[in-house]
Amino acid sequence: MQKLVINGGKKLSGEVTIGGAKNSTVALIPAAILSDTPVVLDSVPQIRDVNNLRSILLDMNVTSEVKNDVLKIDPTKIHFAELPSGKVSSLRASYYFMGAMLGRFGKAVVGFPGGDDIGPRPIDQHIKGFEALGAHVENKQGQIIITSPADGLKGAKIFLDMVSVGATINVILAAVKAKGTTVIENAAKEPEIIDLATFLNNMGAIIRGVGTETIRIEGVDQLRSNNSHTIIPDRIEAGTYLSLAAANGGDILINNIISEHLDAFIAKLDEMNVNLEIGEDSIYVKPSPDIRAVNIKTMPYPGFATDLQQPITPLLLQAQGEAMIIDTIYPKRIKHISELQKMGGDISSENDLIFVHGGSQLSGATVSAEEIRAGACLMIAGLLAHGTTVIENAENILRGYDRVVWKLHQLQADVELVGEDDLK
Numbered sequence: 001m002q003k004l005v006i007n008g009g010k011k012l013s014g015e016v017t018i019g020g021a022k023n024s025t026v027a028l029i030p031a032a033i034l035s036d037t038p039v040v041l042d043s044v045p046q047i048r049d050v051n052n053l054r055s056i057l058l059d060m061n062v063t064s065e066v067k068n069d070v071l072k073i074d075p076t077k078i079h080f081a082e083l084p085s086g087k088v089s090s091l092r093a094s095y096y097f098m099g100a101m102l103g104r105f106g107k108a109v110v111g112f113p114g115g116d117d118i119g120p121r122p123i124d125q126h127i128k129g130f131e132a133l134g135a136h137v138e139n140k141q142g143q144i145i146i147t148s149p150a151d152g153l154k155g156a157k158i159f160l161d162m163v164s165v166g167a168t169i170n171v172i173l174a175a176v177k178a179k180g181t182t183v184i185e186n187a188a189k190e191p192e193i194i195d196l197a198t199f200l201n202n203m204g205a206i207i208r209g210v211g212t213e214t215i216r217i218e219g220v221d222q223l224r225s226n227n228s229h230t231i232i233p234d235r236i237e238a239g240t241y242l243s244l245a246a247a248n249g250g251d252i253l254i255n256n257i258i259s260e261h262l263d264a265f266i267a268k269l270d271e272m273n274v275n276l277e278i279g280e281d282s283i284y285v286k287p288s289p290d291i292r293a294v295n296i297k298t299m300p301y302p303g304f305a306t307d308l309q310q311p312i313t314p315l316l317l318q319a320q321g322e323a324m325i326i327d328t329i330y331p332k333r334i335k336h337i338s339e340l341q342k343m344g345g346d347i348s349s350e351n352d353l354i355f356v357h358g359g360s361q362l363s364g365a366t367v368s369a370e371e372i373r374a375g376a377c378l379m380i381a382g383l384l385a386h387g388t389t390v391i392e393n394a395e396n397i398l399r400g401y402d403r404v405v406w407k408l409h410q411l412q413a414d415v416e417l418v419g420e421d422d423l424k
């Protein structure tokens with residue numbers, strides 16, 4: 001187990017640069033197998049999810065090499081492989097191999113995906129989408145076996161029952177080489193979906209309407225990559241550092257931000273009285289002595305992101321007044337609460353509502369990062385707390401936070417990663 005040891009309570013200052021978006025990258029890597037030529041991605045974050053996806057690619061004889069933040073993927077010698085549980089269960093996004101393999105081979109055998117334990121995460125809408133395109137889907141003891149008809153997948157109209165990032169992306173991946181037109185209604189609008197469509201369109205795909213609730217895809221026979229694709233900045237990593245900077249009260253400049261992707265989050269920071277100077281692609285967080293509590297309701301994009309409700313919590317613990325949080329996407333995303341209580345945080349939950357009472361002084365404790373954003377929340381809390389905080393299961397933070405220890409050192413934080421990496 002890896003542990004993040006934090007000696008907190010220090011004023012931080014300096015600059016931090018945000019990496020490429022985890023949730024784009026983990027879709028772009030599976031999407032690369034749809035290409036008939038090698039693919040180059042840049043601004044790739046150094047995170048565990050990328051390592052795990054590269055290892056899954058190797059099972060299909062798809063080689064990849066990484067240098068700094070450039071990842072080259074060569075799918076030209078790809079062969080079909082079943083992807084049973086194991087590696088696949090190490091992350092959520094392995095489910096994108098369902099759509100991508102279906103597009104490439106007309107067949108996919110993929111174990112049930114893993115990812116963060118944030119309450120039930122069904123994939124019925126993904127399956128409904130594959131079936132609408134004509135595929136046969138079978139669940140054999142946790143293995144999802146998906147087969148195209150002999151004459152291939154055919155475009156169809158799919159109305160998603162709920163707005164789902166994963167289902168929208170998986171249907172795009174399966175439909176991009178299907179025959180005819182696919183229309184996804186009630187599609188998710190996240191910037192990472194636009195990033196994926198940009199990548200595929202640059203390789204010859206015809207995907208229109210991304211960023212709106214109706215996406216149209218005209219199937220094509222071939223995808224070929226001609227240029228490298230630069231991944232958009234991670235808006236969740238940016239929100240995490242914004243929350244840290246505002247709560248810590250130092251002088252912190254955060255670079256490589258598309259602030260429009262954070263509109264709902266920044267609106268809440270404004271409401272809280274956080275002092276921000278928003279530049280073209282950076283945000284400077286100035287000391288903000290008078291933070292007020294606000295209520296938060298998470299919603300699909302462009303609403304307040306569920307992935308930021310835990311990272312903003314330590315800031316709410318510093319505010320004056322009481323805040324209420326409703327996570328409409330993942331109401332059971334509360335694994336941070338018991339741990340914050342160990343640190344003296346006045347926070348509780350009842351009937352899927354989270355209550356945060358501001359003004360408590362946090363103190364260091366041994367806590368556990370049960371999932372990525374709970375871990376990010378505890379990391380910020382540890383940096384604010386007096387004394388030493390030990391965050392166990394820090395691997396969950398490393399799943400999605402690019403070179404986090406190095407970045408915190410850039411801000412003069414006293415943090416250290418200890419222990420063996422034994423989580424796959």
Ligand SMILES: CC(=O)N[C@H]1[C@@H](OP(=O)(O)OP(=O)(O)OC[C@H]2O[C@@H](n3ccc(=O)[nH]c3=O)[C@H](O)[C@@H]2O)O[C@H](CO)[C@@H](O)[C@@H]1O
Nearest residue numbers: 023093120121122123124125126162163164165166167329
């Ligand atoms: C790798 C990735 O991009 N992960 C993100 C993605 O996860 P993920 O794509 O798994 O999340 P979805 O957008 O699909 O989930 C939204 C809601 O729909 C429900 N649902 C989803 C699919 C389905 O077939 N059936 C169903 O009921 C989910 O349980 C959830 O309540 O979006 C989430 C919501 O913004 C983020 O927290 C995750 O960081």
Ligand SMILES: C=C(OP(=O)(O)O)C(=O)O
Nearest residue numbers: 092093115116307372373
């Ligand atoms: C829930 C998340 O990730 P995943 O979907 O990969 O589990 C997240 O990034 O907050």
